[in-house]
Amino acid sequence: MPNPPTIRTIAATRYVTPLREGGSLPAVVEACDQGLYVLKFRGAGQGPRALIAELVAGELARAVGLRVPEIVFMQLDPEMARTEPDPEIQDLIRASAGLNLALDYLPGSVTFDPLVQQPDADEASAVVWHDAFTTNIDRTPRNANLLLWHRRLWLIDHGAALFFHHDWNDYLARATSAFAHVKDHVLLPHASRLAEADARLGALLDEDVIRAIVDLIPDQWLGGDVPFASIAEHRDAYLQYFCRRLQAPRPFAAEAVRAHAALNTAPRR
Structure with missing residues (x-):
């Protein structure tokens, strides 16, 4: 990196x-x-x-x-x-x-409105892929957590992501799970290039990239009531989880593709 x-x-x-x-x-x-x-x-x-x-x-x-x-x-x-x-x-x-x-703080930014703004397919697909990878449940039409600033899309508020770390039992097994909540993603209707996003974004991440990001976590935010003997083990668990989740084929990416296809085959009311 x-x-x-x-x-x-x-x-x-x-x-x-x-x-x-x-x-x-x-x-x-x-x-x-x-x-x-x-x-x-x-x-x-x-x-x-x-x-x-x-x-x-x-x-x-x-x-x-x-x-x-x-x-x-x-x-x-x-x-x-x-x-x-x-x-x-x-x-x-x-x-x-x-x-x-x-x-x-982004002065003058406005909240993304899914009824008004139309992001391009590549960017929408990348955002959906990222949120499925990080298990972010908080990017829905009700609460998009997206801003428009200088006519560009900005991602904010990821505190609800990584929901796996609220329960460390079987976390590595859960790393290979799909992400069913992707069906509620605010940008899913525009994410028509998910397969391409999976190939492109997956190639940008590797163990070194993930390790550098996980190493940013301050020691004082780790430890406590988790089943790890040390802060180093706790930190390493994040690395292991994301490295396992990144391994191809990625069920979370396949689930996103399936959910997008389901939108286009759903009966019209």
């Missing part, structure tokens, strides 16, 4: 506003570089697992050429809670003191 990914670490300096459409209450914050970011709190929702999913799925998307806002590690000082009047936000900031994750 010629250019392994790197993640900057910066500090939040000002809480700007909550994004209440997100279940985990992310927020727009200003950072020490004067930039604005969407902060995902370690103390919210599924805790570090959601941040790991955001990081790994986002960087895997970037590795296959999809557009994802810059991901950064963000240090959060619990003293920021003192200036917030909302007790829920105060508690969230205090519970998330230390290292969190944030994405570059």
Whole structure:
């Protein structure tokens, strides 16, 4: 891998506003570089697992050429809670003191509307393939988690991906499973080049690429209540899972092709 990914670490300096459409209450914050970011709190929702999913799925998307806002590690000082009047936000900031994750805020971006926008088949197929690979259940017409910025499609909010890591039992066996949720993907109707995407994107990923991305996971987000003897074993489990999932033939890709074909053969109402 010629250019392994790197993640900057910066500090939040000002809480700007909550994004209440997100279940985990992310927020727009200003950072020490004067930039604005969407902060995902370690103390919210599924805790570090959601941040790991955001990081790994986002960087895997970037590795296959999809557009994802810059991901950064963000240090959060619990003293920021003192200036917030909302007790829920105060508690969230205090519970998330230390290292969190944030994405570059895209000013002027608009939410993708599947009834209005028509992505091209190659890009739609690549997004569907990536979400099936990373088991991302949160890219549906109800909640597309896609933005249009400068007339280009950007992928956001991958905290619901990697749902395998919420239960490590038989995780390697589950790595070879299909992804039935792909039938609900917002871009599936446009994904007419899935076989081509499978060949092209599969060739862009290998063990070295995946290892470089998994190695980005901070040690403090690993360990805890998982059945691994060490942080190194926990980290290696992510690598093993994705390497096994990448092996051809890939059931998740075949399921996506089948689901797309089913859309075109479904009876019209």
